[in-house]
Amino acid sequence: MADVARASFYEPVEQELRELEARLRGVARGGHPTFGAAVEHLFSAPGKLLRPTLVFLAARFGTRPDPAVVLNLALSLELVHTASLVHDDIVDRADLRRNMPTVNARWGDDAALIVGDYLFAKAYALAAVLPKPEVIAIVAQTVFALCDGELKEVTMERALPSEEQYLERIELKTASLYAACCQGAALLTEAEPEHVAALGAFGTNLGLAFQITDDILDVVGDESEFGKTVGRDLAEGMPTLPMIYAALEADGYAGELARRITRIGKAEGEVRDLLRVIRESGGPARARERALAFHDLAASALDALPDGRERAALRDLADFVISRVR
Amino acid sequence: MADVARASFYEPVEQELRELEARLRGVARGGHPTFGAAVEHLFSAPGKLLRPTLVFLAARFGTRPDPAVVLNLALSLELVHTASLVHDDIVDRADLRRNMPTVNARWGDDAALIVGDYLFAKAYALAAVLPKPEVIAIVAQTVFALCDGELKEVTMERALPSEEQYLERIELKTASLYAACCQGAALLTEAEPEHVAALGAFGTNLGLAFQITDDILDVVGDESEFGKTVGRDLAEGMPTLPMIYAALEADGYAGELARRITRIGKAEGEVRDLLRVIRESGGPARARERALAFHDLAASALDALPDGRERAALRDLADFVISRVR
Numbered sequence: 001m002a003d004v005a006r007a008s009f010y011e012p013v014e015q016e017l018r019e020l021e022a023r024l025r026g027v028a029r030g031g032h033p034t035f036g037a038a039v040e041h042l043f044s045a046p047g048k049l050l051r052p053t054l055v056f057l058a059a060r061f062g063t064r065p066d067p068a069v070v071l072n073l074a075l076s077l078e079l080v081h082t083a084s085l086v087h088d089d090i091v092d093r094a095d096l097r098r099n100m101p102t103v104n105a106r107w108g109d110d111a112a113l114i115v116g117d118y119l120f121a122k123a124y125a126l127a128a129v130l131p132k133p134e135v136i137a138i139v140a141q142t143v144f145a146l147c148d149g150e151l152k153e154v155t156m157e158r159a160l161p162s163e164e165q166y167l168e169r170i171e172l173k174t175a176s177l178y179a180a181c182c183q184g185a186a187l188l189t190e191a192e193p194e195h196v197a198a199l200g201a202f203g204t205n206l207g208l209a210f211q212i213t214d215d216i217l218d219v220v221g222d223e224s225e226f227g228k229t230v231g232r233d234l235a236e237g238m239p240t241l242p243m244i245y246a247a248l249e250a251d252g253y254a255g256e257l258a259r260r261i262t263r264i265g266k267a268e269g270e271v272r273d274l275l276r277v278i279r280e281s282g283g284p285a286r287a288r289e290r291a292l293a294f295h296d297l298a299a300s301a302l303d304a305l306p307d308g309r310e311r312a313a314l315r316d317l318a319d320f321v322i323s324r325v326r
Numbered sequence: 327m328a329d330v331a332r333a334s335f336y337e338p339v340e341q342e343l344r345e346l347e348a349r350l351r352g353v354a355r356g357g358h359p360t361f362g363a364a365v366e367h368l369f370s371a372p373g374k375l376l377r378p379t380l381v382f383l384a385a386r387f388g389t390r391p392d393p394a395v396v397l398n399l400a401l402s403l404e405l406v407h408t409a410s411l412v413h414d415d416i417v418d419r420a421d422l423r424r425n426m427p428t429v430n431a432r433w434g435d436d437a438a439l440i441v442g443d444y445l446f447a448k449a450y451a452l453a454a455v456l457p458k459p460e461v462i463a464i465v466a467q468t469v470f471a472l473c474d475g476e477l478k479e480v481t482m483e484r485a486l487p488s489e490e491q492y493l494e495r496i497e498l499k500t501a502s503l504y505a506a507c508c509q510g511a512a513l514l515t516e517a518e519p520e521h522v523a524a525l526g527a528f529g530t531n532l533g534l535a536f537q538i539t540d541d542i543l544d545v546v547g548d549e550s551e552f553g554k555t556v557g558r559d560l561a562e563g564m565p566t567l568p569m570i571y572a573a574l575e576a577d578g579y580a581g582e583l584a585r586r587i588t589r590i591g592k593a594e595g596e597v598r599d600l601l602r603v604i605r606e607s608g609g610p611a612r613a614r615e616r617a618l619a620f621h622d623l624a625a626s627a628l629d630a631l632p633d634g635r636e637r638a639a640l641r642d643l644a645d646f647v648i649s650r651v652r
Binding site: 031032033034035084087090091108110111113114115116117118120121124125127128129133136137140143144146147148150151152154155 | 357358359360361410413416417434436437439440441442443444446447450451453454455459462463466469470472473474476477478480481
């Protein structure tokens with residue numbers, strides 16, 4: 001986890017995260033060598049592990065924590081997340097993620113498709129043995145939400161979405177998984193109903209804040225720091241919140257800027273020019289405000305939870321998520 | 327199910343199959359419209375439904391049949407099968423299946439990828455609520471086998487495989503699912519251990535007979551009858567048993583015919599010419615013998631089961647599977 005590992009919110013659950021990393025690296029045991037190589041590639045530098053950290057922290061609010069079962073939920077949801085990234089990168093023709101070549105860039109689209117299927121299957125096999133059917137249902141619902149969100153992107157009309165449509169899409173594609181981590185862990189460990197609800201609300205708002213932040217960074221970010229290709233959303237014609245606000249400010253949903261943003265097959269020079277126009281507009285700042293508002297909603301959901309180091313860690317994690325654009 | 331519906335082996339389980347078809351058509355309820363359209367497309371003409379038929383027939387040998395639970399297993403495995411076809415068709419660049427455009431041909435690769443993910447997710451959600459963990463594990467193992475088989479295809483060297491390597495691949499890609507249908511249903515309904523084993527052996531050998539038959543038809547079949555593009559395996563450079571035998575007969579594993587068969591990016595004329603060479607060789611007949619041998623193994627596995635209309639139906643189903651090339 002490199003530098004991020006030292007962020008304070010990891011501290012209460014460091015032991016669990018180490019076990020999770022070991023289990024992640026063992027996921028391909030007995031499978032095809034290409035699956036093994038892809039798993040090694042994906043989990044040798046496992047990223048920020050925000051989702052499992054949420055699972056482990058949220059589980060602390062339960063009345064009957066069972067470490068082995070909580071670890072299985074964390075693994076399952078991290079594998080769902082990874083599987084969906086592997087498939088999304090095929091659809092998005094992405095070649096770089098976390099400063100590393102994507103699975104499709106490294107092994108080709110066909111192998112990446114099957115590696116994703118494999119990871120989903122591992123995720124479900126872990127979820128299926130969880131002792132609570134309602135938590136298994138949450139994992140399944142999360143995958144349906146991810147698919148719905150991704151289908152929305154793929155079938156999207158070439159028109160600028162409204163803010164509401166944008167939020168609906170990122171709720172499906174990102175926030176549902178954050179909510180599943182927090183709410184699933186609370187349900188699994190039999191937390192009080194009001195704590196389950198608070199953790200669910202925290203997860204949803206945190207996920208929205210995270211995704212808006214990510215979308216802002218794709219416009220204003222520094223490529224080497226961000227670890228992804230900047231301007232990818234624009235290159236793909238995928239309108240995000242800072243672009244929507246920039247277009248509204250310029251000439252509205254059906255104006256010239258909206259038309260340029262949503263056009264597919266842009267030349268490189270056009271992407272660079274649009275990035276400049278949007279960076280110079282009020283779009284990023286207004287999107288930043290929106291991310292901060294969701295962060296604040298997440299933070300206030302925590303008020304319903306008992307005070308302590310886990311609640312403080314969740315608060316720190318929320319601060320971290322938006323710190324990159326604060 | 328059109329004409330095939332009147333084949334005698336369906337009779338004992340017609341009621342179950344009708345319920346299954348209704349449930350299949352409802353699989354997309356609440357999902358994205360494109361998923362709904364794809365499900366409608368996939369299940370309006372649901373094919374031969376051999377796998378659910380196997381589940382329903384095998385369940386009759388159990389000591390505690392529970393129709394609702396058996397239906398869920400049948401649905402789950404049919405969805406696993408359909409999901410893997412949807413993904414395979416992307417990888418194989420196939421545009422025709424069951425005389426209909428494939429999902430990728432109709433909605434594009436990106437949407438097809440997500441439709442497959444959706445179907446897998448529905449399959450797992452159904453499997454996860456089955457009352458027996460060992461049956462859930464069978465479903466998961468089957469998906470791992472499908473992925474292993476598909477990865478083997480995708481990463482295959484450009485060399486003719488041995489007969490053994492070919493059989494290993496089709497066991498993973500096809501026979502494992504047939505075995506899961508028969509064995510899973512027997513386990514789920516608490517059949518006697520020797521009946522579970524017999525049904526497992528029946529399913530594996532039936533699956534091998536089925537796939538070899540399918541591979542022969544891709545060489546010798548009539549396009550309009552077969553419902554798929556003939557010569558697709560050759561066009562893709564995917565060596566199957568009749569080709570392997572033809573090459574061995576001609577000039578061996580490393581000979582000229584082997585080299586022509588495994589070459590990718592063949593011109594149309596070369597595919598036609600190779601089809602003719604292989605059809606005129608002893609390859610198809612020798613592959614046919616192999617399919618018949620697996621059929622006979624499947625049939626003799628049935629001897630361990632109590633006599634009755636279900637056993638007769640399984641026997642009929644095995645005869646049907648190879649009848650297309652007998």
